[in-house]
Every structure is written in structure tokens, then in C-alpha cells.
Amino acid sequence: MSKHYFLGQASKYTWSHRLAHTFAFGRKKDSRALREFLAKKYDSDISHTALTKNGRSALAIALKANLEEGSDVIMNGFTCYAVIEAIKAAKMNPVFADIDKETLHFNAKTLEQAIEAHKNVKGIIVQNTLGNPVDIEAIEKVAQKHDLKIFEDMAHATGVFYKDGREVGTVGVATALSFGKEKSIDAITGGAVVLRDTTLPIIKAPRKTPKFAACFRARFYPLFGAIYRALSYIKLEKAWMAFLIKTKQVERSANNKLDLTERPAHFVAKMALKQFKALPKNGQKPIRKFTFVRDRDELIKKLRENGYYFDGEWFETPIAPERFYKKSNFNEEECPVATEVAKTIVNIPTQYSESALKPALKIIKEYEV
Numbered sequence: 001m002s003k004h005y006f007l008g009q010a011s012k013y014t015w016s017h018r019l020a021h022t023f024a025f026g027r028k029k030d031s032r033a034l035r036e037f038l039a040k041k042y043d044s045d046i047s048h049t050a051l052t053k054n055g056r057s058a059l060a061i062a063l064k065a066n067l068e069e070g071s072d073v074i075m076n077g078f079t080c081y082a083v084i085e086a087i088k089a090a091k092m093n094p095v096f097a098d099i100d101k102e103t104l105h106f107n108a109k110t111l112e113q114a115i116e117a118h119k120n121v122k123g124i125i126v127q128n129t130l131g132n133p134v135d136i137e138a139i140e141k142v143a144q145k146h147d148l149k150i151f152e153d154m155a156h157a158t159g160v161f162y163k164d165g166r167e168v169g170t171v172g173v174a175t176a177l178s179f180g181k182e183k184s185i186d187a188i189t190g191g192a193v194v195l196r197d198t199t200l201p202i203i204k205a206p207r208k209t210p211k212f213a214a215c216f217r218a219r220f221y222p223l224f225g226a227i228y229r230a231l232s233y234i235k236l237e238k239a240w241m242a243f244l245i246k247t248k249q250v251e252r253s254a255n256n257k258l259d260l261t262e263r264p265a266h267f268v269a270k271m272a273l274k275q276f277k278a279l280p281k282n283g284q285k286p287i288r289k290f291t292f293v294r295d296r297d298e299l300i301k302k303l304r305e306n307g308y309y310f311d312g313e314w315f316e317t318p319i320a321p322e323r324f325y326k327k328s329n330f331n332e333e334e335c336p337v338a339t340e341v342a343k344t345i346v347n348i349p350t351q352y353s354e355s356a357l358k359p360a361l362k363i364i365k366e367y368e369v
Contacts, residue, residue, distance in 0.1 A: 003307065003356075004229060004232050004233065004307040004308070004309060005307060005308050005309065005310075005349070005352055005356060005357070005360070006229055006309045006310075006349070007182070007288075007309065007310050007311075007347060007349050008181070008182050008225075009225035009228045009229055009309075010181070010186075010188075010221060010222040010224075010225030010226065011225065011229065011349065011351070012182075012186060012351045013186075013222040013225065013226070015226075017222070018222040018223060018226060020271070021187075021188070021219070021222050021271055022219050022220060022222065022223055024219075024267040024270055024271055025267060025270075026265060026266030026267030026268070026269060026270040026271075027266050028266060030266045030267070030269045030270035030273070031051055031263070031264075031266050031269040032046075033269075033270075033273055034051065034192070034269040034270075034272060034273040034276075035049045035050070035051060035192075036049075037273055037276060037277075038175075038177070038192055038194050038276075039194065041169070041276075042169050042170060042175045042194040042196060043170060043196055044194045044195060044196050044198055045198055047198075047202040047203070048194065048195040048196075048197075048198050048200065048202060048203055049192065049193070049194045049195070049203070050192065050193050050203045050205040050206060050263075051190065051191070051192050051205070051206070051263050051264055051269055052190070052191040052192060052193055052206055052260075052262075052263065052264070053189075053190070053191065053206065053210070053256075053258070053259045053262040053263065053264065054082075054178060054180055054189065054190065054191045054256050054258065054259075055082065055086075055153070055154075055155050055176060055177060055178025055179075055180060055183070055191040056082040056083070056085050056086040056089070056178075056191075056256075056258045057086070057089075057191060057193075057206070057258050057259055057260055057262075058176040058177060058178070058191040058192055058193035059082075059083065059086035059087075059125070059151065059153060059176040059193075060085075060086040060087075060089040060090045060258060060260060061176075061193045061203065061260060062151050062173075062174035062175075062176050062193050062195065063086065063087065063090035063092060063123065063151065063174075064090045064091075065174065065195055065200050065201070065203070066123065066149055066151070066173050066174060066195075066197070066200070067090070067092060067122045067123050067149065068122070069090070069091040069092065070091065070092065070093070070120070071092045071093070071120060071121075071122035071123060072092070072093045072094075072095045072118045072120040072121040072122065073087050073090075073092050073093065073094060073095060073121070073122065073123040073124070073125060073151075074095045074096075074097050074106070074111065074114050074115070074118075074121055074123070074124045074125065074148075075087065075094050075095065075096060075097070075125045075127075076096075076097065076099060076104075076105055076106055076125070076127050076129060076338075077096045077097055077098045077099050077106065077110075077318055077330075077334075077335035077337075077338035078099050078104050078105075078129060078318050078335075078338040078341055078342065079127060079129070079318075079319060079320070080254065080319065080320045080321070081254060081319055081320065081321065081324040081325075081327070081328055082254065082258075083125060083127070083153065084319065084327075084328055085258055086176075086258065087125075089258050089260070092123075093120075095114055095117075095118045095121060096114070096330060096331065096334060096335050096338075097110045097111050097113070097114035097335070098110040098113070098114075098334065098335040098336065098337050098338055099129075099335070099337050099338045099341065100337070101292070101337060101341060103129065103132050103133075103134055103135075104129035104130060104132060104290065104341065104345075105126075105127065105128065105129045105132070105134045106134075106139075107134070107135060107138065107139075108135065108138035108139060108141065108142050111124065111139060111142050112142055114334075115142070115146055115148075117334070121146070121148060122148060122149065123148060123149045123150075123151055124139070124143055124148050124149070124150050124151065125151045125152075125153050126139060126150055126151070126152050126153065126171075126172065127152075127153040127155065127156065127157070128152075128153075128156060128157035128160060128168055129156060130156050130286050130287055130288040130290060130347070131156045131157050131160050131184060131284065131285065131286030131287045131288070132286050133157070133160055133161065133162045133163060133168065134162070135163070136162045136163075136164065136166070136171055137162075137164055140171070149172070149173045150171060150172035150173060151172050151173065151174050151175075151176065152168060152169050152171060152172040152174070152175050152176070153176050153178075154168065154169050154175055154176060154177040154178065154184070155177070155178040155180070155183045155184070156183065156184055156286075156287055157169075157184060157284075158177060158183075158184040158185045158276070158279070158284065159184060159279035159280065159283065159284030160184070160283060160284050160286070161283040169194075170196075172196065173195070173196055173197050174193065174194065174195050174196060174197070175193070175194040175196065176191070176192075176193050177191050177192040177193070177194075178190075178191045179191055179192075179264070179268065179272045180253055180256065181221065181253050182253075182287070183287075184284060184287050185272055185275050185276060186275070187218075187264075187268045187271045187272040187275065188217075188218045188219075188221045188222065188268070189210075189214070189217075189218045189256070189264060189265075189268055190218075190264030190265075190268040190269070190272060191264070192272075205263070206259075206260060206261050206262050206263040207261070207263060208259070208261045208262040208263065209262075209263070209265075210262060210263070210264065210265050213248065214251075214265075215265050215267075216249070217248075217249060217250060217251055218264075218265065218268060219267075220249070221250060224240075224244055224249065224250060227240060228240055228241055232309065252321075254320075254321050254323075254324060285350055286350060287349075287350060288347040288348060288349065288350060289347070289348040289350055290345055290346065290347050290348065291345075291346055291348070291364060291368055292341070292344040292345055292346070292368065292369050293344055293345075293346050293364065293367040293368055293369060294344070294367055294369050295367060296315075296343070296344060296346065296367075298367075299346065299363070299364065299367045300346075302363055303360055303363055303364075306359060306360070306363060308359075308360040308363075310346060310347060310348065310349070310360070315342070315345065315347075316342060316343075317330075317342050318330055318332070318335060318338040318339055318341070318342045344369065346364060346367075348360070348361070348364070
């Protein structure tokens, strides 16, 4: 195997993209330009559109603007801890709905079950897991029946279209976007919130400037990722990442704390807008493909031996990452499908060609269930 392939580590960045990101210069007008673009794209206005530190901060702002404190909010039973953090920051209560294996997302049936079990549900977060669109019409019908508000979490699904032709982000009362690592818009950090109900009070836009260390990490992570991938050829990639984390030159995505007062750097807004404008007009493909396997640890080891580093992204526990799982208070009995999926799923990157992935897919096929 002459080349290695990765799920993470800024693997979607080309050298030209990497250099442009590292040396980008942004100004206040770049942040305003992104806000104006998002307001127009998601049918709102600039006073109801704000740039945020990260996606979880955006989601918390959206919830606080639309629901009362103490409300129950339904979230996907297969997701990341950041969603729980956002709901709690809004002083609301997370409720898990079990998933459909075809979409990795709750459907109308499991949504109804969650509503029946929790009588104070006021909102629903739709995340379109890994960029796979849900049956939004069926979910809308349930929401309308119970007078619930839909919030669209866009981390995985920017530029994706639902089967009924509407673009993700144009359905709910609010749209929360993440520009973090490996998201559909990947500027390493940052996020945005768009309140689509313009009768609500305008957003008090976050204005606190990111610290120098945070800007440094955001600028150089694509370069650090390239070094990580290069060091994989001599088996030193883990030592390199351990060094970066210990010296705080890299921050684990799940550790990026929620902050309702901080905005992203202007250069991040500039790079995010560039990616938005490059989205395909006919719809973005999912950021991952997935399948289910037996003996996953053995499979991951075999893939690595053949140059495919497909571990470390949405594995092991229904609420990722594993180190935060106990804090999530996830009820495995209420979400048996999500619990089983977390034990057997393998994610496959979509940025590589079919020919590049062919050997990996052949190996995975041997383990599929």
C-alpha cells in the first residue's frame, strides 16, 4: 500500500486548501458577509443570525430563543455529547429517541415513543446523521400533531437535501451550524445560528474575541494533521498527536467548551464562507458511508495494516466520545438499536475515489453482518 487513507486528521484538506487556511487573513467584513449569506440562505435576516464559538453554542442559543427553561428536548439516540451539553446549557432536559439502522436517526415511530414516555417535550433536534437525510415529512407530521418545534443541527448535513426537495436547514424554527473538524463545512472551529422565526427578539451576537491559543490551533490543525498522516508510515503518528495534545497545540473536538459570548476569528468566517459557496448546487453527498460488522477491533486492525485508518470517528458508544458516555445518562434499554449500532458500525469516508477505497471495501465485506 503506497498511500494511507484517513477518516479524520484534516484528511479532506488538499495542500492548496491547507495553505490558504493557514495564511488566511480575515476582517470584520468577512464575518458580516458570512452572516448575510446565512441569513439569505436560510430565510431569515442578519439580526437573527450570529456567528458562534462552535456548533453546541449555536444550538444552545437556538433553544434558549425558542423554548422555556425546563422543557424536554428530544435528541437522536446516536450522537455526540455536544448536543447534550447544548441542551443543558439552555437549562433544558435531553430526551433520547432510538434510531433506525437505515438512517442512524430516529424516525416517526421512535419519535412518538419518546414523546409518549416524556410528557414535557417541547422541541425536537433533527441532525441528519453523517449527512443522511431523514424522512422530514413524517417527522414534521409528528411535530405538528404534538405542537413541537423542530431545530435542525447542521453539523453533518450542510448542503444536503431532503427527499421532498427542501434543503436541510430550511424546515425548522432554527438552524444551528458547526464549522468544526470533519463537519460538512470544515473550518476547524466555529459555528453559526439562524433563527428562522424573525418575530423573536434579535440575537445578542457573541462578540468576545477568541484567545490567541485558540486561533493558533485553528490555523495550524490542517498542517498538524498532514504531519500526523505522514508519520503513520513510520508508526509515529500516535506519539505526535499525544505531544500536540499535551502541549495544547491541539484540542480534542469534544473538549471545545461551549461559550455563548465568544465568536469565531474573522479568518474562520472567511474560510467557512468560501466552502459554502463551493457546495454543489444539486446537493452535498453524506460525509460518511457506513455499514455493520462483526469483530470490529480485528477489522480496524486489519484495515490499518493495509493503510486505512478508519477508527476513532463515531464508534464504541451511542453517545460519543466514550470518555463522556457515563455523563450522558443514556438509557440503553430505551434505545436498544442505537446501543447495538454503536458496537458494530464502521464509518467510511466519502472524499476518496472508489478505486482508492476498493481494497478497504473488500476487507470490510468479509466482516459485514
